[in-house]
Amino acid sequence: MTKSNGENPQKTDIKVSLIGGHRLAGATLHERTVTASLIGGADVDLTDIAVPDGAELRITKLSLIGGVSLKVRRDVRVEVHGLRLGGVKDDGPSEPGGPTVRIDAWGLVGGVSVSRA
Numbered sequence: 001m002t003k004s005n006g007e008n009p010q011k012t013d014i015k016v017s018l019i020g021g022h023r024l025a026g027a028t029l030h031e032r033t034v035t036a037s038l039i040g041g042a043d044v045d046l047t048d049i050a051v052p053d054g055a056e057l058r059i060t061k062l063s064l065i066g067g068v069s070l071k072v073r074r075d076v077r078v079e080v081h082g083l084r085l086g087g088v089k090d091d092g093p094s095e096p097g098g099p100t101v102r103i104d105a106w107g108l109v110g111g112v113s114v115s116r117a
Contacts, residue, residue, distance in 0.1 A: 011030040011031065011032070012030065012032040012033065012034060013029060013030050013032070013033040013034070014033075014034045014035075014036075015033070015034070015035040015036070016035075016036050016037070017036075017037045017038075017040060018037065018038050018039075019037070019038060019039050019040060020037065020039075020040045021037060021040030021041040021042055021043060021066055022035045022037070022040070022041075022042045022043070023042075023043045024042060024043070024044045024045070024059075025045060025048070026044075026045060026046040026047070026048055026049035027048065027049055029046075029049075029057065029059075031055075031056070031057060031058065032057075032058045032059075032060075033057075033058070033059045033060070034059075034060045035059070035060070035061050035062070036061075036062040036063065037062075037063045037066060038063065038064055038065075039063065039064060039065045039066060040063060040065075041061075041063070041066035041067045041068060041069065041110055042059070042061050042066070042067075042068045042069070043069045044059060044068065044069065044070045044071070045071045046070070046071065046072045046073070046076065046101065047071055047072065047073055047117045051076060051099035051101075052099060053097060053098055053099060054099065055099045055100070056099070056100045056101075056102060057099065057101045057102070058101075058102045058104070059101065059102070059103050059104070060103075060104040060105075060106070061082075061103065061104070061105045061106065061107070062106050062107065063106075063107040063110060064107055064108050064109070065107065065108060065109045065110060066107060066109075067084070067086050067105065067107075067109075067110030067111045067113065068103055068105050068110070068111075068112045068113070069113045069115075070101065070103060070112065070113065070114045070115070071114075071115050071116075071117060072101060072114065072115075072116055072117070073116065073117060074116050074117070075098040075099070076098055076099050076100070076101055076116075077098060077099070077100045077101070078090060078100075078101050078102075078103065078114050079100060079101070079102045079103070080102075080103045080105065080112050080114075081102065081103070081104050081105075082103070082104045082105040082106045082107075083106055083107075084105050084106065084107045084108070084109070084110055084111065084112075085107075085108055085109050085110075086109060086110045086111025086112070087111045087112075088111060088112045088113075088114070089111065089112070089113045089114065090114040091114065091115050091116060
């Protein structure tokens with residue numbers, strides 16, 4: 001995760017495509033990422049980065065069809081918000097404390113799947 005400095009405290013990455021999803025690697029993300037597509041999901045792997053305790057990484061997914069597949073470490077809390085016709089699948093509780101990843105998923109079809117490494 002790229003931490004912005006005090007000069008640009010809310011840097012936002014924006015990824016847009018009509019058809020096709022986005023594969024996002026943790027080292028290239030900033031604190032806020034928006035991914036938008038007509039058809040296509042987002043595959044996000046955050047296992048290779050050290051997110052500081054108390055930090056919040058926010059990912060917003062906008063699509064008609066397509067969900068979010070998120071892979072995080074065990075110490076990361078995940079919050080899922082938004083409106084979609086798919087559910088949320090989280091394969092286990094996170095440890096208390098630690099950093100937070102907030103997923104805002106907006107779309108017609110597509111859920112959010114969280115796996116922990």
